[in-house]
Amino acid sequence: MDKVFDSSKDVGFSPVMALCLAAITLVGIDGEFKEDELDKLRALLKADEMSFLKAFGFYNTHSLDMCIKVISARLDSKQKEILYKILYNLAHIDKEIAEAEKKLLSQYASAFELDEKTITSMDIIKIEDLDLSVFD
Secondary structure (H helix, E strand, C coil), X not given: CCHHHHHHHHCCCCHHHHHHHHHHHHHCCCCCCCCCHHXXXXXXXXXXXXXXXXXXXXXHHCCHHHHXXXXXXXXXXXXXXXXXXXXXXXXXXXXXXXXXXXXXXXXXXXXXXXXXXXXXXXXXXXXXXXXXXXXX
């Protein structure tokens, strides 16, 4: 068993925590969080407070690369594809995608081993329309 996957289990990482952590990495890529940004994000993801707080704690104490590795190790291929759609849409919320967000999306696509067709076929959709139950 691979060490990264073990570390995700050691911290009790559930799929919903991986979802939260990934969203936090994207929102925080600019190095700051706006006052109500995290509350809005948690509500959008329909995540319980404990999962969200654990994910945020992990984010604050680990490198971005480690966060991505743990997320990737914890999710199955369907969860990864849906998570990538969520991240893609979060990056496009303000209609303009920053260079740091593009780079982060590329890192996730690589870690999730997404094919070019999946990446290039992304559409802007409402996150609320995605089936987040795959993370339960």
